[in-house]
């Protein structure tokens with residue numbers, strides 16, 4: 001049954017394979033055999049992947065018969081590209097031509113053929129297994145073509161056997177099968193069966209022919225496969241050897257590379273060493289060059305030195321000759337000198353002996369002299385003490401005499417001073433007044449100086465009238481007298497303050513006559529006025545009196561009387577707003593609330609004067625651009641104490657710069673009420689001063705003296721009383737235009753000069 005089924009199965013398939021409806025069996029078979037061919041072509045299909053594979057057009061041009069075309073294709077391919085397989089297989093030996101693949105493919109194709117043509121799968125499997133076994137054989141026996149041929153023969157016979165039984169089975173099976181079919185159909189139609197048998201036979205023949213063709217084809221393919229396998233083996237061997245060669249080459253290359261790297265490193269090291277060596281050599285070379293240069297320089301210097309030495313040697317040789325001659329002469333002279341020295345040595349010895357005796361005598365004389373010097377020094381000290389005593393006595397006598405002279409001269413003395421004409425005033429000769437001065441010698445003999453002022457005028461009848469006005473004073477200074485000359489005359493008076501006498505010096509005169517110049521003077525030392533000079537002198541004398549035991553304390557104040565009101569010129573602020581009153585306590589006049597500055601040196605005085613000057617009320621008038629419209633009073637209070645003689649004294653020096661004494665119409669103040677008031681007050685105070693002096697000069701003991709008529713006379717009361725020494729400096733203008741005022745001043749001064757005021761008294765400190 002199984003066998004029948006096996007036989008029937010192929011039969012049922014055959015019509016599909018070679019159906020009469022399909023006139024062309026080959027095309028049908030070729031379609032049905034596609035797997036076989038495809039299997040064969042599977043190998044071929046891989047070939048086109050090779051660059052050497054034939055173009056597909058050629059394959060399509062193959063013949064219409066499958067066997068012939070396939071064979072032709074296979075043959076053409078193998079014939080056309082016998083060597084083309086080598087590279088292809090060489091490239092893809094494992095994928096393109098696996099050793100087991102042909103067998104497998106063949107087996108597959110055989111199986112399919114078997115499944116197509118045979119009726120039993122067992123036989124097909126066996127055939128296939130045989131085919132696989134045989135197909136595998138060429139792999140191992142690839143190098144034995146005859147064996148392959150026999151294998152092909154066996155394969156072919158195997159195929160033949162597999163086909164044979166099939167055919168036989170078919171022939172056997174058909175009959176029973178057909179019989180059974182015929183039997184079952186009940187139609188015993190011999191004609192139809194015979195025709196079918198004939199048709200089957202024809203088909204079988206065709207199939208057998210095709211099988212024969214397939215066999216040939218398979219054999220050719222197997223031969224090709226064998227040759228390919230052989231090529232593959234060769235190629236694999238070649239590949240193996242190539243790989244080995246490559247590995248060796250790589251190893252060689254790697255070792256060569258390592259060697260090359262080592263060589264390069266060594267080379268680099270050598271290059272570095274070489275470069276370092278070159279650099280070192282360069283440095284050495286430069287050093288050597290420098291040394292060479294130095295050596296050359298040294299050599300040239302040495303040569304120069306040698307040349308100079310040679311020259312010097314030549315010169316010295318010449319000198320040597322000269323010196324040798326001189327030496328010889330000197331030696332001769334030395335001999336003479338030595339003889340002389342010997343003689344001198346002898347005389348020195350004798351002189352030394354004399355000197356020793358002389359020294360002895362000198363020492364004795366020195367001792368005597370020292371004793372005499374000490375004696376003389378003692379005598380000198382005694383004498384000095386005597387002289388100092390005499391000096392002190394003389395000083396005391398001098399001061400007594402001085403004061404006696406002052407007393408004899410009278411306690412009010414009058415000096416007159418004519419200022420020089422200023423630059424702008426002496427342009428015309430008529431500008432100056434005619435003023436004559438008495439003889440200097442006569443003045444020294446008599447102690448009185450004369451000044452004569454000549455006044456020229458015309459009478460009503462037109463006759464020229466000339467009148468001389470002579471005046472005599474204690475001292476008259478002409479325009480050429482300087483500040484120092486004037487001060488020398490008043491210094492003894494000012495110095496009296498240190499002896500305890502009140503002293504008052506005031507400058508009187510019209511505006512612009514030189515009062516301020518006389519009292520304060522200019523800024524420099526040469527032109528310094530009476531105030532700074534008197535204070536300097538007092539400081540200087542007081543310092544000198546320190547040796548005689550006197551110590552002095554001094555303080556200064558500076559007041560101004562303006563319009564009968566007292567201003568403190570040393571007060572605080574720009575203007576003095578305090579009201580000051582004059583009080584008389586114990587016969588001493590003092591002013592309330594005024595600043596009194598202790599003075600320790602003359603520099604403080606100059607600062608004080610400057611401060612007072614800046615605060616002083618100065619108003620411009622027609623007469624003098626720096627006209628002072630107030631009286632200024634500088635007071636220096638002096639307290640002295642002598643510890644050795646236990647004497648004490650206290651006195652004050654008043655230095656007064658009076659306001660201008662001109663008449664009202666001359667000052668030009670008539671047009672200005674303030675100026676008029678100033679002038680009235682100035683004239684009032686000056687006339688009060690004249691009245692006081694007149695009263696004092698009247699000689700009436702205990703008579704009334706109008707001190708209270710003006711602030712000025714009240715302020716100067718102490719200095720104007722009989723107990724003080726007073727000096728009036730009458731300042732005069734040299735201008736003819738001021739002649740009238742000059743005569744007025746001279747008359748006022750004469751009045752004062754004629755005043756004899758009591759006895760000067762020394763002020764004892766209380």
Ligand SMILES: Nc1ncnc2c1ncn2[C@@H]1O[C@H](COP(=O)(O)OP(=O)(O)OP(=O)(O)O)[C@@H](O)[C@H]1O
Nearest residue numbers: 419420511512513514515516517624626627628660
């Ligand atoms: N002896 C002198 N030598 C040189 N110049 C003098 C002399 N006396 C005065 N003068 C000059 O004359 C001018 C007037 O002098 P000063 O101001 O002293 O006059 P005064 O009498 O003080 O006037 P006033 O009353 O207005 O203050 C000043 O310019 C001063 O420098």
